[in-house]
Amino acid sequence: MRVAQASRSDQRAERSLGALSCAILAIVLGMVAFVVMKAWPSFSHNGLAFFGSGGNVDRQLGAIFDSPADPRHYEYTLRAWPLIYATALTTAVAIGLGLVVSTLTAIFIVEFAPGRLRRILEPVVRLLAAVPSVIYGLIGILVLVPFVGDHLITTERKASVIYVVQLSGSSLLVACLILTVMVTPIMIAIIVDALRAVPRGWTEGAAALGVNRWRTVWTISVHASRPAIVAAAVLATARALGEAIMLSMVSGSVGFSPNPLDGITFFLEPVRPLAATIVDNAEGLSVKPFGQMIYAFAALLLLSSLVLSIGGWAAKQPLKRYGVRV
Amino acid sequence: MDEMTVPPVRRIALDHEPTVVLPPVNGNGPAQAPAGLARRRPAEPIPVRDRMALNGLSVRYGDQVAVRGVSLNVRQGEVLALIGPSGCGKTTLLRTLNRLTELTPEARRDGRIVLDGEDVDGLDVTELRRRVTMVFQQPNPFPMSVFDNVAYALREQARKRPGRAALAAPVEQALRRAGLWEEVGEDLARPALRLSGGQQQRLCIARALAARPEVLLLDEPCSALDPLSTAVIEDLVVELRRDLAIVIVTHNLQQAARIADRVAFMYLGELIEEGAAAQVFGAPRVTRTRDYVRGAFG
Amino acid sequence: MAAVAPQRTAAREPTSTWRLGDRAALTACWACGLALCALAAAICVFMLVKGLQYLRPELLWTHPVSGADQAGSGGFLDPMIGTVVLTSLGTVLSLPLGVGVAVWVVEYGRPGWLARAVESAVEVIAGTPSIVLAIFGLLLFQQKVLGFLSFQAAGGAVFGRSFFAAGAMMSLIALPLVFASTREALQSVPQHVREASYALGKTRIATIRRVLLPAARPGIATGTALGMGRIAGDTAIVVILLGATLQLSPADGPPLVRDLKGTGSTLTSYVYNNSPAGEGNAAEKAYAAAFVLLGIVIALNLVIDRISRRGGALSWTR
Numbered sequence: 057m058r059v060a061q062a063s064r065s066d067q068r069a070e071r072s073l074g075a076l077s078c079a080i081l082a083i084v085l086g087m088v089a090f091v092v093m094k095a096w097p098s099f100s101h102n103g104l105a106f107f108g109s110g111g112n113v114d115r116q117l118g119a120i121f122d123s124p125a126d127p128r129h130y131e132y133t134l135r136a137w138p139l140i141y142a143t144a145l146t147t148a149v150a151i152g153l154g155l156v157v158s159t160l161t162a163i164f165i166v167e168f169a170p171g172r173l174r175r176i177l178e179p180v181v182r183l184l185a186a187v188p189s190v191i192y193g194l195i196g197i198l199v200l201v202p203f204v205g206d207h208l209i210t211t212e213r214k215a216s217v218i219y220v221v222q223l224s225g226s227s228l229l230v231a232c233l234i235l236t237v238m239v240t241p242i243m244i245a246i247i248v249d250a251l252r253a254v255p256r257g258w259t260e261g262a263a264a265l266g267v268n269r270w271r272t273v274w275t276i277s278v279h280a281s282r283p284a285i286v287a288a289a290v291l292a293t294a295r296a297l298g299e300a301i302m303l304s305m306v307s308g309s310v311g312f313s314p315n316p317l318d319g320i321t322f323f324l325e326p327v328r329p330l331a332a333t334i335v336d337n338a339e340g341l342s343v344k345p346f347g348q349m350i351y352a353f354a355a356l357l358l359l360s361s362l363v364l365s366i367g368g369w370a371a372k373q374p375l376k377r378y379g380v381r382v
Numbered sequence: 383m384d385e386m387t388v389p390p391v392r393r394i395a396l397d398h399e400p401t402v403v404l405p406p407v408n409g410n411g412p413a414q415a416p417a418g419l420a421r422r423r424p425a426e427p428i429p430v431r432d433r434m435a436l437n438g439l440s441v442r443y444g445d446q447v448a449v450r451g452v453s454l455n456v457r458q459g460e461v462l463a464l465i466g467p468s469g470c471g472k473t474t475l476l477r478t479l480n481r482l483t484e485l486t487p488e489a490r491r492d493g494r495i496v497l498d499g500e501d502v503d504g505l506d507v508t509e510l511r512r513r514v515t516m517v518f519q520q521p522n523p524f525p526m527s528v529f530d531n532v533a534y535a536l537r538e539q540a541r542k543r544p545g546r547a548a549l550a551a552p553v554e555q556a557l558r559r560a561g562l563w564e565e566v567g568e569d570l571a572r573p574a575l576r577l578s579g580g581q582q583q584r585l586c587i588a589r590a591l592a593a594r595p596e597v598l599l600l601d602e603p604c605s606a607l608d609p610l611s612t613a614v615i616e617d618l619v620v621e622l623r624r625d626l627a628i629v630i631v632t633h634n635l636q637q638a639a640r641i642a643d644r645v646a647f648m649y650l651g652e653l654i655e656e657g658a659a660a661q662v663f664g665a666p667r668v669t670r671t672r673d674y675v676r677g678a679f680g
Numbered sequence: 681m682a683a684v685a686p687q688r689t690a691a692r693e694p695t696s697t698w699r700l701g702d703r704a705a706l707t708a709c710w711a712c713g714l715a716l717c718a719l720a721a722a723i724c725v726f727m728l729v730k731g732l733q734y735l736r737p738e739l740l741w742t743h744p745v746s747g748a749d750q751a752g753s754g755g756f757l758d759p760m761i762g763t764v765v766l767t768s769l770g771t772v773l774s775l776p777l778g779v780g781v782a783v784w785v786v787e788y789g790r791p792g793w794l795a796r797a798v799e800s801a802v803e804v805i806a807g808t809p810s811i812v813l814a815i816f817g818l819l820l821f822q823q824k825v826l827g828f829l830s831f832q833a834a835g836g837a838v839f840g841r842s843f844f845a846a847g848a849m850m851s852l853i854a855l856p857l858v859f860a861s862t863r864e865a866l867q868s869v870p871q872h873v874r875e876a877s878y879a880l881g882k883t884r885i886a887t888i889r890r891v892l893l894p895a896a897r898p899g900i901a902t903g904t905a906l907g908m909g910r911i912a913g914d915t916a917i918v919v920i921l922l923g924a925t926l927q928l929s930p931a932d933g934p935p936l937v938r939d940l941k942g943t944g945s946t947l948t949s950y951v952y953n954n955s956p957a958g959e960g961n962a963a964e965k966a967y968a969a970a971f972v973l974l975g976i977v978i979a980l981n982l983v984i985d986r987i988s989r990r991g992g993a994l995s996w997t998r
Contacts, residue, residue, distance in 0.1 A: 069885035073784035077798045080781055083852070084801040087808075087816045094819060157712050160705075164713035168706065177713060180720040186981050187723065188913030190948045191970050194955050195726065198963055237719065257522035261586070264482055264518075265535040265593065266511035268695075270702040275538060280525055291807075298809020301915040305957040331811050331916075338920050341818065354815040361807045365800075506697045541699070 088358060095352035098345070101132035106352070109137035113311035113328075117337065121346045130345040138313040139353070142327035145228065145314070146303065147296040150235035155289055157236070158243035159278065165244070166251040167273045185241035193305035196234045201225035201306055209324055217318070221325055226308035229323040234302055239292035246291070250284030251277050290368030294361050300331035309336055330357055430459040433597055433627040434479065434514070439493035441474050441483060448474040450651040451493070456597060458627040461619060463642035463659070465632060467680035471651040472631045476599050479629065480514040481507050498596070512539060514597040515590040519605055521582035523574035523589070528566050531574045531585055532556050535593040552592055560588035561618050580611020587618065598622065600630040604637065616641050635675065639663055647671045731971025734964040740972070744926045744950075756969050758927045759950035763912060763976070765843060765939075766922070766946055770850030770911045775904055777851060778858025783888055786866040806856035810849075814920035817849035821921070830931065830941055841923040842931070843940040849917050854907025858900070865899025866892060898987060905984040913977055915948040922949065947973040 099106055116134050123131040165177050205225025214223045254277045262272040278285075308326020311333075316322050328336075330353045341347040434456035441449040449471040456462055456479075464472040474483065481502065483489040495502040502510055512535070523531050533549045553570070557563040562584045566572065574585055583603055590598060600619065604612040619628060620641050632638050638645055638659070645662040647655045647670075655662060655671040666672040674680050695703055742755030781798060789795035805813075821829060822840035830842035869892055877887040893900075923929070923943025930942035945953075947969050952958050954966035 063883070066883045066885050069888075070784070070788050070790075073780050073788065074794075076777065076780045077784045077794075080777070080805075080855075081794075081798055081801045084804050087813075090819055091812070091816055157716075160709045160712040161716055164709040168709055169713060173713065173717075176717060180717050182981060183720050183724075183978070184716070186909060186913070186977050188915065188948060188973060188977060190913075190915045190951050191727070191974055193957070194951055194966055194970050195723065197956055198966075199726075240716075255522075257518065257520055258524055260482070260485065261518060261522040261524070262534070262538075263485060264480060264511055264516040265538075265590065266508045266513075266515070267535065267538040268508050268698055268702060270698065270706055271538045274705070275534075276524060294807040294809075298811060300809065300811040301919070301952060305952070305955060331809060334811050334815065335916060335919060351815065351819070354812045357809055358812050361809065361812075362804065365803060365807055506694070508697065 088362070091351055091355045091358055095348060095355040098132055098134065098348040098352040099355075102134055106134060106136055107140060108135050109313065110135040113138045117311070117333075117346075117349075120349055121337075121340050121343055123343060123345050127344070132345055132349075134349060136330075136353075138311045139328055139330050139333055140356070141313050142228075142307070142311075143297065143329040143331070146231050146235055146307070146327065146329055147293060149228075149232040150239055150296050151289055151293055153232070153236045154239045154243055154292060155285070158240050158247055158288065159285065161240070162244050162247035162251055163273055163278070165248050166277070167269060181241045181244050184237065185245070189238065189299060189302040190305075192234050192238060193302035196230055196302065196306035197226075200230045200233070201227075204230055204324065213321055213324065217321060217325070221310060221312050223321075223324055224308065224326070226306055226326050227324045228307070228314055228327050231303055231307040231327065231329075232323075234306060235296055235299060238299065238302065239296050242295060243285075243288040243292050246284055246288040247281060250281035254280050287368055290364050294364050297357060297360055297364075298331055299329075300335045303329050304332035304335045307332055428459040428624050430457045432456075433458050433498065435496045436475075436479075437494040437496070439475070439478060439495060440491070441471070441478055442490045442492075443486065444488040447651055449478070452648075452653045454646060454653065454656065456627045456629055457644075458596070458625070459623060460643035461623050461628045461630060461641055463630050463632055463638040463645045464648060465635060465638050465645060465674075466648035466654075467674070468633075469650075470648040472648050473601055475648070476516075476601055476629060476631050479597070479599055480511050480516055482511075482516065508539075512593050513595055514599060515593065515595040516599040516601065517583070517586050517590055517603050519602045521579060521586050521606065523577070523582050523585050525575060526573070527571045528557075528574050528577070528585060529553055529570035532588050532592050534589060539593060556588040556592040559591050559622065560584045561614060562588055578611075580607050580614060583607060583611065583615060584618070587615070591622075595626065597627040597629070600628065602631055602633060605633060612637070635663075647674060649674070727967075727971055727974050730967040731974075733967070735968040735971055739965070739968055756947065756950050756965065756972075759945045759947045759969065760972070761928060762843075762918075762922070762944040762946040763948070763973075765944075766846055766850060766918070767908055767911050769843060769847030769940070770854055771904060771908050773847060773851035774854035774858050774907055775900075778855050778903065778907075779862050779893070779900060781855075782859045782862035782866060783893075786863055787884065787888055787892070802856050802859050805852055809916075810853060810914050811916040811920070813849050813852055814917040817845055817917065817921050821845040821848075828941075839923070839943075841921050841943055843922065843942065843944065846917055846921040847940070849921060850911045850914065853910055853914060853917070854904075857906040857910065858903040861899045861903025861906070862896060865896035868899075869895050902984060902988045905980060905987060909977060909980045909984065912973070912980065913948065915952055918946050918949040919952060922946065924949065924953070926950075926953075947976075 111133075113135060120131045120134065123129070161177075161181075165174055169177060202225055204227055208229075209223050209225065217223060251273075258276050258280065259272055262276045263269075267275070307329060309328050309332065310326040311328045312326055314322045314325040314327060318325070334350055334353050337346070337350060341350055432455060436452055436454045436456075439449060439452045440447065452475060454462075464475060466472050477483050478491060479495065483491065484507070497505070497510065497513065515535075524534060526534075529549075532553045536549055536552060537543055554563060554567070557566065562581060565581060566577070566585075574582065577585060583606075587598075587603075604615055607615070616637065619630065622628060623643075630638075630642070642659045644657065645659045646653060647662060647666075647668075649670060655666060655668045657667075662671060663675055666675055695706060698706075739755035740760065741757050742753075743757050744759065745754030781802065785795050785798060818840050820826065821842075821844075822838045824838060826840075827838040829844040830839045873891060873895070874887060877891050878884075882890070922945060924945065925943045926945055928939060928942060928944040930938040932938055933941055951966050951970045951973065954962045954969070956963070
């Protein structure tokens with residue numbers, strides 16, 4: 057009868073551990089469901105115009121916050137395009153710049169760095185990844201923002217856009233720079249692993265054909281590591297989208313869409329990404345329509361990260377064809 | 383180099399009795415070159431021309447000596463086979479010829495290697511490897527299409543990147559010389575890793591030939607392949623020696639007997655004996671060579 | 681020809697014959713590598729200088745003075761305690777959760793589609809921004825049914841912000857790291873070890889408890905330390921779910937529980953609030969607290985290094 061008892065304890069264990077795992081699944085499904093449900097009124101009242109532009113988004117936020125207590129007179133009007141645009145802009149610049157820097161640094165670590173420098177670079181990358189975002193924000197707001205404000209924003213530049221927006225040091229430039237620094241270590245770690253995993257037969261074969269070291273690493277190793285680079289970019293994008301604290305400290309918290317036609321001033325204009333907006337306005341959650349709008353922003357971020365996971369998986373499929381490791 | 387004729391693709395007839403001759407065992411056997419060798423030799427003699435010369439070459443990995451004072455000549459128009467038991471330094475010697483040992487940080491080299499009269503150390507190493515290319519033991523086609531594999535060297539070595547149209551002709555010629563054109567010619571965009579083992583190795587040979595090298599180094603190219611593919615590649619090697627100097631490292635004495643014109647026997651890093659294949663296999667001068675060739679060790 | 685003296689074979693080829701584009705790329709690689717080193721050095725040196733400038737030892741054991749303006753007296757003992765408490769709570773919650781789910785996925789995992797769904801769910805959590813987790817946590821803990829975990833006002837409104845709430849969400853932050861490390865550690869135990877244990881008549885769960893989990897201990901420890909590092913550095917959840925009171929403000933109930941039901945702050949939220957972005961205006965206190973925080977995080981990372989290096993060689997594979 058010991059056998060029957062043994063299998064019973066096994067069954068119990070399997071069931072309880074299975075229940076635990078289902079709980080995790082339930083939490084995730086519940087999270088998506090609840091956030092979208094809570095956000096629904098804000099979306100439904102605005103329709104697709106939620107994503108459009110029109111009016112000053114900061115003023116709209118204030119109006120929603122000041123909604124009268126009567127549910128029939130709740131204020132919902134919001135045109136969130138400046139916020140979405142700011143999120144997309146900061147993320148795109150940070151990932152673009154970050155990919156270039158990460159790939160070059162990863163190639164440097166794997167191929168060209170002398171021994172001592174290579175041994176220093178590994179802890180350096182880990183250190184940069186471990187620094188909390190609030191410290192990056194602190195350095196940004198106490199060092200970079202005054203620097204930009206004093207040295208890069210001249211009075212003429214300020215005057216040129218004074219009718220539209222106030223230029224202080226908190227700007228797109230500082231936000232993108234620090235965000236790039238934050239996402240680069242993640243990508244470097246993944247790309248270095250991928251470059252090191254390229255089979256020696258390929259790199260030796262290319263060297264034996266008389267191709268120089270840079271071209272070998274670029275056309276063979278980096279080419280074979282493309283899925284890993286995609287995965288790194290997806291991971292970094294998820295991190296950049298969700299960065300709230302650092303961006304709320306340095307990006308200026310003004311719901312403004314910088315105009316690329318402004319030239320250099322484009323980078324000096326303040327922005328307000330979605331995640332930073334949530335952090336800034338978290339106290340207003342008790343006001344019902346305001347709270348629903350915050351949930352709407354959270355729903356947008358959640359759905360984007362879901363789409364990113366699926367997109368990252370899908371991007372790797374065609375590359376399996378040529379025998380590239382995924 | 384003058385115009386090359388494209389060799390016909392050899393078809394292996396399965397009902398043909400292969401005339402392979404085993405080397406003499408335990409003192410028995412003929413003293414002259416066995417008749418079976420004639421099968422893979424074209425009738426007319428090929429003009430021979432000096433290409434590379436090694437002079438007192440020694441290679442060390444840290445404290446361990448891999449190659450000790452080797453002097454050899456490599457000539458176009460003949461196949462030089464390096465034979466010897468495991469660990470005798472033949473692969474190291476081969477890899478020194480195109481300075482591939484420099485990829486290993488602890489490697490040190492003494493002695494002189496000369497290519498067409500120029501000291502190899504005076505040449506840029508990528509230039510050297512263009513003229514002296516190598517095919518490895520494990521077929522290592524890149525994770526790209528067949529076309530991209532063969533065109534790789536041409537694309538990466540040119541000053542200005544040639545267009546696809548300009549590359550089509552050299553790629554086809556290289557594939558024909560490697561005897562692979564018939565099999566892959568219709569679909570050059572096929573991924574190279576989908577080819578069979580023998581086809582992959584021939585692709586690697588085509589890839590090496592595409593840049594018009596002067597010397598071809600082969601490191602046990604057939605050891606991972608089945609006998610059919612091996613036969614095809616051996617035919618190929620014998621055809622190619624007309625235009626290139628070929629050095630092949632092989633574990634397989636029968637293979638050396640089939641395709642080599644000259645044979646160099648190495649043991650523990652030293653060159654024990656070197657000479658015409660018929661002489662080294664039939665009437666070796668040194669006792670150790672005789673023992674090895676007769677299967678007493680190795 | 682006379683033999684030349686032994687040459688040192690060059691480990692790298694001279695780049696003089698490379699194309700201009702290739703040489704520019706090589707320069708760019710060097711520039712990126714050196715810039716990253718310079719950046720890390722700059723951050724460390726800057727924080728060190730500012731920290732030593734503004735950190736006075738009494739800050740470490742003085743309670744903060746309540747009120748928005750921190751520039752005067754008052755230290756950050758409460759935020760430090762808050763960091764320790766929150767990190768411990770989050771880790772204690774995430775450890776059994778992460779290990780349990782990993783064990784189920786690797787050792788049981790039936791039905792197959794459910795195991796894959798669970799793995800995807802953990803990945804979704806890993807990719808979710810912490811601000812979204814914070815908002816969801818608020819939504820969750822403001823439900824009446826979970827009111828016992830935080831303040832409950834007289835009118836029935838649940839405050840929803842407490843150490844419990846923040847700790848629960850922090851455990852979700854650490855969960856994917858613990859899960860991934862445990863899964864990797866379990867998968868690297870060779871199959872013959874399990875088979876040997878079953879052949880001796882041990883049940884699956886006994887094998888897991890007595891054989892596999894001890895073997896996976898270094899991996900689990902690494903994952904836990906990684907999770908702790910992430911929890912210690914997270915600010916968004918603290919700002920939203922910890923109630924933003926400078927000092928620890930316990931609620932009612934038995935001694936330890938009332939502290940956990942109460943609100944407080946951590947080093948991260950303290951730095952945030954004292955920077956120009958928050959209400960406080962005490963940049964010096966912010967620097968001092970940031971210095972301590974960075975020290976804690978670096979110390980945690982050194983611990984991770986030590987664990988993962990020691991636990992690398994599994995004894996069976998020798």
